[in-house]
Amino acid sequence: QVQLVESGGGSVQTGGSLRLSCAVSAYTYSGNCIGWFRQAPGKEREGIAGISTDGQRIGYADSVKGRFTLSQDNAKNTVFLQMTSLKPEDTAMYYCAADDRGCSRSVVNGFFFLSEFRYWGKGTLVTVSS
8 A cells, every 4th residue: 555645735926936745655665656646626637747766767748848847755755846937727736646566658758647546645735826
């Protein structure tokens, strides 16, 4: 069983930055794929970024490429999502998710499927005001 806890959400103005954290509690951190998804009010949940815990596979959705950056601290079993140049359309609940089968090629290509992630956190809210 993998447990995930997100933190770092908040309210910022357009152009601001936030860093989200995803603390992963797992018997074995390695071998996982950690993904970030977001869901805006009235919209479907969309995947935006993903990284394998060995760092070999990483991918971003076009909507965030160049603005959001993934990193990780393996000693702390934590994945970070650095978000810069934030826009009002980035306002959403942000979720991290994990799958112990590793990252698929679709993640590397910037496509994220909810069905490929077995474990989910409860989310952290990001609000970007204009």
